[in-house]
Amino acid sequence: MIKGTYFCIDAHTCGNPVRLVTSGHPQLRGHSMSEKRLDFIERFDWIRQALMFEPRGHAMMSGAFLYPPCNEGADASILFIETSGCLPMCGHGTIGTVTAALEQGLLQPAVPGTLVLDVPAGQLVVTYQQQGEKVSQVQIRNVSSYLAIRDAEVDVPGLGRIRFDVAYGGNFYAIVELQPNFPGLEHWTAAEVLRYSPLLRALAAEAYPCVHPLDPSICGISHVQWTGMPKSAGSDAANAVFYGDGAIDRSPCGTGTSARMAQLVARGKLAVGDTFVHESIIGSQFVGKVEAKTMLGSTEAIIPSIAGWARVIGFNQILVDDADPYAFGFEVR
Numbered sequence: 001m002i003k004g005t006y007f008c009i010d011a012h013t014c015g016n017p018v019r020l021v022t023s024g025h026p027q028l029r030g031h032s033m034s035e036k037r038l039d040f041i042e043r044f045d046w047i048r049q050a051l052m053f054e055p056r057g058h059a060m061m062s063g064a065f066l067y068p069p070c071n072e073g074a075d076a077s078i079l080f081i082e083t084s085g086c087l088p089m090c091g092h093g094t095i096g097t098v099t100a101a102l103e104q105g106l107l108q109p110a111v112p113g114t115l116v117l118d119v120p121a122g123q124l125v126v127t128y129q130q131q132g133e134k135v136s137q138v139q140i141r142n143v144s145s146y147l148a149i150r151d152a153e154v155d156v157p158g159l160g161r162i163r164f165d166v167a168y169g170g171n172f173y174a175i176v177e178l179q180p181n182f183p184g185l186e187h188w189t190a191a192e193v194l195r196y197s198p199l200l201r202a203l204a205a206e207a208y209p210c211v212h213p214l215d216p217s218i219c220g221i222s223h224v225q226w227t228g229m230p231k232s233a234g235s236d237a238a239n240a241v242f243y244g245d246g247a248i249d250r251s252p253c254g255t256g257t258s259a260r261m262a263q264l265v266a267r268g269k270l271a272v273g274d275t276f277v278h279e280s281i282i283g284s285q286f287v288g289k290v291e292a293k294t295m296l297g298s299t300e301a302i303i304p305s306i307a308g309w310a311r312v313i314g315f316n317q318i319l320v321d322d323a324d325p326y327a328f329g330f331e332v333r
Contacts, residue, residue, distance in 0.1 A: 004319075005023065017063075091170065120217075171223055174204045176226050197226075213297035252278040252280040
């Protein structure tokens with residue numbers, strides 16, 4: 001018996017995968033994308049697991065479903081899926097989804113060059129540049145982002161005392177800067193990022209619970225961002241973001257860049273109007289900008305934007321069969 005058939009457009013955003021699922025959308029309960037996200041997690045998470053994990057995916061796999069808009073004036077909604085779960089927001093996922101959907105005629109903006117998108121974390125305004133049939137750049141005006149916790153500390157086995165800030169840019173990040181027990185990302189291998197990140201995240205999440213000021217369903221430190229000196233010309237800083245159980249973001253990470261800018265603004269190192277070119281572990285770049293200051297309830301925050309590019313790399317049809325012992329995916333840790 002076939003459990004499901006899913007047609008997908010595969011793309012990557014600055015090196016990190018984005019799988020836009022174009023069929024097999026489950027009917028979700030709820031009025032907002034936040035409510036629909038929770039319904040998907042409760043009733044349909046097996047779809048995420050089947051499409052993101054091995055043997056149909058891998059540790060870095062990230063994807064999305066397009067849905068009709070939830071709010072008047074929006075063009076569409078996005079539900080994000082990846083190995084780490086069903087995220088409130090995904091920056092590289094938005095860039096890849098918009099690129100693939102526009103190039104394949106799946107999105108028809110009411111205003112050419114601009115999209116308004118409902119996501120679980122809120123609403124995005126997206127602008128894009130198109131040359132012929134190809135989308136060359138996508139810029140996201142992201143959800144309000146803020147520094148949640150300053151100067152947190154935990155003892156990481158094998159590493160020692162680590163100081164970090166916690167910031168929100170659509171997801172909560174533990175952001176680690178240069179210090180005695182961390183020499184900077186440029187001095188670490190990917191293996192070291194993978195070794196220490198889950199330890200730090202587990203300790204940080206337990207010691208420093210985080211809850212979004214307006215949406216309690218968005219909670220907990222889910223990502224770790226290690227920082228360092230850039231290698232590519234024009235970059236202001238480099239980072240490696242750990243997510244899931246064994247993934248390093250190959251892109252500079254959109255929500256991570258938003259969180260980093262919010263942290264830097266709160267610490268007086270960036271101001272409104274400043275740009276921030278963020279570099280990934282493979283040298284690809286996002287161009288961030290501090291668009292404005294705002295309030296998130298009673299919390300001081302910023303409105304960040306992130307610009308990047310994506311490329312469509314293939315089309316596939318995925319079968320999920322109950323008779324397959326690995327129908328719903330696995331991960332080797």
